[in-house]
Amino acid sequence: MTDTAETLPETMADASDGANQLRQIPAGVWCAAPIGLLLLAGFLAPLIMVVLFSFMPRGTFSPFGVPTLENYVDIFTQKFYISFGWSLFLALISTAILMVVSYPLAVAIRRAAPRRALVLTILIVAPLFVAENIRLQGWVLFLDKAGVLDGSVKALTGFEIGSLVTNVPAIVFGIVYVYLPFMLFPMIMGLANVPPDVKEAASDLGASRWQMFRDIELPLAAPGLLIGGLLCFVISLGAFSEAKFLGKGVVVTIAQDIESAFTFGQNWPRGSALSALVIILAGAAVYLAMRRLDLEKMLGRAS
Amino acid sequence: MASKTILELKQVDKFFGDKAAVERISLEIVEGEFFTIVGPSGSGKTTLIRMLVGMDTPSRGDILLRGERINDVPANKRPTCMVFQSLALFPHMTVGENVAYPLKCRGIEPGARKARAEECLTLAHLPMEYYDRPVTQCSGGERQRVALARALAFDPDILFFDEPLSALDYKLKKLLEKELKDIQRETGKTFIYITHSLEEAMVMSDRIGVMNEGRMVQIGAPREIYRRPNSRFVSEFMGEVNVLPVTAKGGKLHCQSLGTSFEVPPGAQETDGVLIIRPEDMRFVNGEPPVNGVLSGEIFNEYLLGSRVQYQVRAGGTTLLVEKQRDSAAPDPAARITFAPENSMLFAE
Numbered sequence: 001m002t003d004t005a006e007t008l009p010e011t012m013a014d015a016s017d018g019a020n021q022l023r024q025i026p027a028g029v030w031c032a033a034p035i036g037l038l039l040l041a042g043f044l045a046p047l048i049m050v051v052l053f054s055f056m057p058r059g060t061f062s063p064f065g066v067p068t069l070e071n072y073v074d075i076f077t078q079k080f081y082i083s084f085g086w087s088l089f090l091a092l093i094s095t096a097i098l099m100v101v102s103y104p105l106a107v108a109i110r111r112a113a114p115r116r117a118l119v120l121t122i123l124i125v126a127p128l129f130v131a132e133n134i135r136l137q138g139w140v141l142f143l144d145k146a147g148v149l150d151g152s153v154k155a156l157t158g159f160e161i162g163s164l165v166t167n168v169p170a171i172v173f174g175i176v177y178v179y180l181p182f183m184l185f186p187m188i189m190g191l192a193n194v195p196p197d198v199k200e201a202a203s204d205l206g207a208s209r210w211q212m213f214r215d216i217e218l219p220l221a222a223p224g225l226l227i228g229g230l231l232c233f234v235i236s237l238g239a240f241s242e243a244k245f246l247g248k249g250v251v252v253t254i255a256q257d258i259e260s261a262f263t264f265g266q267n268w269p270r271g272s273a274l275s276a277l278v279i280i281l282a283g284a285a286v287y288l289a290m291r292r293l294d295l296e297k298m299l300g301r302a303s
Numbered sequence: 304m305a306s307k308t309i310l311e312l313k314q315v316d317k318f319f320g321d322k323a324a325v326e327r328i329s330l331e332i333v334e335g336e337f338f339t340i341v342g343p344s345g346s347g348k349t350t351l352i353r354m355l356v357g358m359d360t361p362s363r364g365d366i367l368l369r370g371e372r373i374n375d376v377p378a379n380k381r382p383t384c385m386v387f388q389s390l391a392l393f394p395h396m397t398v399g400e401n402v403a404y405p406l407k408c409r410g411i412e413p414g415a416r417k418a419r420a421e422e423c424l425t426l427a428h429l430p431m432e433y434y435d436r437p438v439t440q441c442s443g444g445e446r447q448r449v450a451l452a453r454a455l456a457f458d459p460d461i462l463f464f465d466e467p468l469s470a471l472d473y474k475l476k477k478l479l480e481k482e483l484k485d486i487q488r489e490t491g492k493t494f495i496y497i498t499h500s501l502e503e504a505m506v507m508s509d510r511i512g513v514m515n516e517g518r519m520v521q522i523g524a525p526r527e528i529y530r531r532p533n534s535r536f537v538s539e540f541m542g543e544v545n546v547l548p549v550t551a552k553g554g555k556l557h558c559q560s561l562g563t564s565f566e567v568p569p570g571a572q573e574t575d576g577v578l579i580i581r582p583e584d585m586r587f588v589n590g591e592p593p594v595n596g597v598l599s600g601e602i603f604n605e606y607l608l609g610s611r612v613q614y615q616v617r618a619g620g621t622t623l624l625v626e627k628q629r630d631s632a633a634p635d636p637a638a639r640i641t642f643a644p645e646n647s648m649l650f651a652e
Contacts, residue, residue, distance in 0.1 A: 200358055201391035204378040205405040205457050215404070219395045 047279070053272035061268060071273035080257060080274065087254040088281070090168075090243070091236040094175040098183040098232050099225065101176065106187040124181055132178055136245040139174065140165055143246075166248045174242030179235060183228040190224015191217075230289045234282045254278055308370075309334040309493050310355070310461060315364035317350050324350040326517040327364075332461070332495060337487050339504040340497040342514030343540070348497045349465060351514070355495065356463050357381045368460070379408075385463035390450040392438045398424070398449050399434035405457035420456055426486060427452035444475045451483070455490070464496040468503065480506050501541055505529070513537050535650045538579045545585065545623050547578040549649075556649070561619040563596040566644035576651040582613060582624035584646035588639040598623065598640045616640060 055067040058074075075081065109117050127135060142148045145163035154160050164170060194217050202212045218225075240255035254274060261271035310332040317325040325347040332338050342348045353359040354366065357378035365372050373381060384405070393401050403420040411419070421431060427448040433441070438449060447467060454462055464483075468476045484507045487494045498504055504511050505525045512522045513536075521533045532538035535546070547565075549556035551573045555564040558578070567573050588597055600618025607629065616623045616638050625640055 195389070195391065197387050197389050197391040198393060200378070201385075201387055202393070202404070202408075204356060204358070204384050205453065206379050206384075206408040207404075208379060208408070211408050215407075216393060 050272045050275050053269050054276045056269040058269055059267050071269045075273060083252045083254045083257045086251045087237055090171060091233050094172050094236045095229050095233045097176050099229060102183040102187050106184055106191055109188055110191045133241050136174055136241050140245050165246050166250050168251060170246040171242050174246040175236045175239050179232050182231045186224045186228035190221035194220040226289050230286060233285055237282055307334045311367040313365040315361045317354060318362040323517050328519045335491050335493055336509040337494045337507055338510050339508035340512045340514055341501055341504045343499055346514040347517040348514050352463055352465055352497050356383060356385045382460040384454050384457040384459040385465060386450045386454050386467045388465045388467060390446050392446060392449055394439055396438060398436050398438050401438050401449055402452045402456050423452040423456040426455055443471055447479055461493045461495060466498050535577055538648060543582055543624055545580045549578045550575045560621060561598055563598055565596040568644050568647045568649050571649040574651040576649055579648045580642045582626040585625040585640055585642050587634040588641050593641040595641050595644055600638055602636050602638050
């Protein structure tokens with residue numbers, strides 16, 4: 001590897017024809033090229049477009065107008081911060097609930113015999129094969145007034161539960177339900193970093209269950225928990241269908257605002273400005289978490 | 304030294320499914336002794352120690368600590384502690400935090416914790432500047448010391464060791480064996496050590512228990528186990544031996560394959576079985592009248608073993624091992640070998 005790198009500039013300079021130069025490019029670069037191009041075209045380009053558009057005058061459809069800050073000003077003057085706040089709140093509370101709910105499950109799957117762990121994993125992954133919107137609509141049918149739950153209880157006992165949707169807890173429930181695998185699997189990975197004999201040693205040295213959890217298991221599993229938390233936070237920040245179906249518009253999330261800016265509002269610059277803010281927010285969360293995360297340790301390089 | 308029993312096992316069994324991993328083990332450990340459990344892998348020694356530490360419970364029988372039944376007391380409630388084979392150090396903590404951890408669990412305040420942890424570092428021959436070093440930056444030998452210091456900080460009534468030295472190179476292993484023995488003497492604590500290496504057991508122990516297939520086959524002082532093994536298994540486990548199949552014939556033991564008869568070892572019952580002789584108890588006959596049967600063979604190999612030389616002698620289809628001092632005269636290649644009856648052991652088969 002080093003040899004190639006050292007001789008490369010020299011041979012490039014000497015090469016008289018292009019074909020010879022092409023041959024000097026290491027195989028690794030060729031292999032990385034397709035995904036590199038895809039990322040450039042599919043990830044970086046739209047990102048640049050969004051940022052460009054966010055500085056365009058209201059209601060224009062060209063990214064080459066005269067730059068202006070009015071879209072960002074609008075966000076604060078037109079109370080878009082409310083939907084920002086809701087999205088942030090929903091993402092935070094859902095992530096917190098997901099952590100608490102997933103932890104025992106992750107521990108159970110880690111401890112289960114391989115066969116049973118596989119069955120559990122399949123059960124958890126299976127819903128992912130059905131589109132999210134369809135699953136959420138299923139929940140609406142189940143929880144709504146005169147839905148499966150309400151109707152059954154009423155028929156059996158005469159007692160009326162009424163609608164369990166159209167409220168914030170229903171939205172949180174939806175987010176937790178949909179994103180559970182995204183928290184669970186990184187968590188299982190994190191728990192795999194906790195050697196069983198290290199836990200035994202802690203217990204042998206007199207640690208109570210709680211001390212063992214707090215001092216040994218949690219810190220050692222932290223990378224997995226952090227990754228899961230980050231994943232769930234970032235994707236639930238963009239949650240959309242949960243609020244739309246289970247919340248039925250009781251709150252408006254930022255993703256819904258963005259969607260309506262692009263569609264009903266036909267105001268691409270405003271949608272872009274909102275998107276840019278979401279991206280900055282998510283990026284900040286990732287940055288803060290990654291600063292605390294030792295990637296080397298996570299990949300098992302340390303020690 | 305008052306010999307007070309600290310740990311007693313009464314007919315302890317452990318079953319995994321219907322397979323017995325440990326079977327009917329009864330044992331008394333005396334306060335302040337260095338007791339080593341030796342056995343080949345799969346002999347049940349790890350299962351046994353896990354029960355003694357409290358990470359497993361016996362299927363049957365009782366474990367008594369100072370006369371109190373502790374079968375179901377979990378590890379974190381027992382005044383004992385173990386140094387793991389893997390050492391099981393806490394990788395996210397410094398050396399100091401590792402050593403102070405048992406004190407932290409007990410709620411001892413940080414100042415006293417540190418003082419005690421430093422004492423234990425000194426006891427385990429770790430320099431003080433290691434206190435703030437991440438444990439992941441320590442070498443193999445240093446990790447051993449950290450694990451030992453951590454166990455000492457716990458101040459256990461009994462300190463268990465599950466083959467902690469097995470991963471180290473020979474020189475370091477020898478050094479740590481000696482240090483361990485010294486620490487045991489200094490602290491006066493009861494050490495229970497398990498290993499598959501007899502050499503390790505011989506160096507450190509006051510008493511050795513030999514395990515095979517889940518049973519404790521012999522318990523005794525190292526010298527006793529070495530000189531008077533009570534079974535073919537123990538004698539073979541103790542090192543290389545010569546095994547001669549014999550049949551009892553008119554007050555003598557006849558070895559069919561070598562065509563020679565031997566005296567019955569003094570004190571032994573005449574029986575069919577195997578006669579076992581250690582290589583160092585074999586000697587070459589040089590003219591003097593032999594007291595026992597003589598084997599004729601041919602030397603085809605010799606190895607230097609430190610201060611001794613081992614000869615491999617081919618005789619009647621088997622290979623016999625004979626060891627001599629290195630500086631003694633070289634034997635005749637066409638060798639005649641014998642041994643004193645009292646140096647042979649007879650086991651019925």
